[in-house]
Amino acid sequence: MNPLLTQPLAAIREAFRTGETSPLDVLDATLEHVAATDPVINALAYVDEPGARAAAQAATDRLISGRSRGDLDGIPVTIKDSVHAIGMPWRHGVAANANLPMSTVDAPPAARLKEAGAVIVGKTTMPDMGMMAAGVSSLYGITRNPWDLSRNTGGSSAGAGASLASGIGFGSVGSDIAGSVRLPAGHCGLVALKPTQGRIPHTAPSTMRSAGPMARSIGDLIDLYRVISRPDPRDTWSLPPEDTAGIHAALDPAGLRIGVMLDMGYGTTISDEVLRVVHSAAAELMAAGALVTTMPPIFREDPYPALDRLFQVRARTEWESIPEDRRSQVLPAVADWASEAANHSAAQFSRDTEAVMRSQEIVRARTSEFDFVISPVIPTVGFAADEVGLDPVQPLGHCSFTAWFNQTAQPASALCFGFSEHMPVGIQVAGPRFADQAVLRLTKWLEGAREIEMNWPTAVAADKIGALG
Structure with missing residues (x-):
């Protein structure tokens, strides 16, 4: 593989x-790597x-003539299946959508x-439908983690995770409804960011789902963020432009109040290995002068059933939009889970929405006691490539921290x-609304x-898949 492909963006620009090198040279190297790796x-x-x-x-012509458009000019990137782009397919991971016409509009990202x-x-x-935090699809099959082909990539921005880790592209735009770029x-x-809703415009507008950047380093992520966070009137929640002049300066944690969130009060218990990694991050912050406090459990009662039912309704609504003769093509793990929503009444949906809003306020209030909160991204060190999550009955159930x-x-x-x-182990860093740059x-x-x-797994061998059985 061309060593340029895992260099930071600053090195590519130089x-x-x-x-x-030129944008054409880097694209040729990228496509060659795609052919060998994907x-x-x-x-x-x-x-x-x-x-x-x-x-x-x-881009090559612009650079030669001194008309560069900025930090991303000529840089190879990818976008998630769920992001519309003119002349590219939008399939939403579903086999039943395989023959939809190409997109005729560019979504904001x-x-x-x-x-x-x-x-x-x-x-x-x-x-399928982005309603599973794993790399398994009725249309695409299994997306494999290049660190270990037997392991899962997480989801729903599964291909973005695998491609970047393997050296394909310098950034990717995913979308996040329950952790789908962070997972x-x-x-x-x-590195990934789920922004304040509206900070990165996307369509259709949502108070739950956001587009989000993913990259191999925070510097590259910031370059991507500065571009895709520009406003777009098509998103009702799109925020005004922000000044990003100092965004590349690391934030000194001295004096910051840092909460360490290790127990949501429900869900899978954090494994010892994940706990070790989060504690190591907390120790670094404390050594730098941060005021670090372990938080008590967030919830006294399990809040997830109401949220899970809202997710079920969302998935069932999309399932019902598929022509009846093709609905059987939806991945059973999603279709069967969402089928329960057929029995939910409008009153139940309203009650669940209100319950989720009450839980939302609990999280906001508990985290507002701190400047930032750190936690695991997922409570365990992943799971197998062909699994749909830690609990097959609730495909988003292990997203408790995100x-x-x-x-x-x-x-x-x-x-x-x-x-x-x-295998990598991630931590999550959360801040108050609108504090995206500080995060x-x-x-x-x-x-x-x-x-x-980070010795990226850019060399993957096809014969390893056969060994997996």
């Missing part, structure tokens, strides 16, 4: 400036070589990337902070404080 990890839903080549040629001159290589895989980042060793920040609209990042044997800056400090090397 190589462009000096003429050491048949093994199954991370790309679609490769748009003609479109990418045209974009790379245009795709539009911002194109305006910045980024080279969109293609789209990444996801599970793959945790499984695959990446899902509630979608409800509170608080920004939350994920960062690899350690390993358990050969990113503290994440940058933590990235600089970690005592691990």
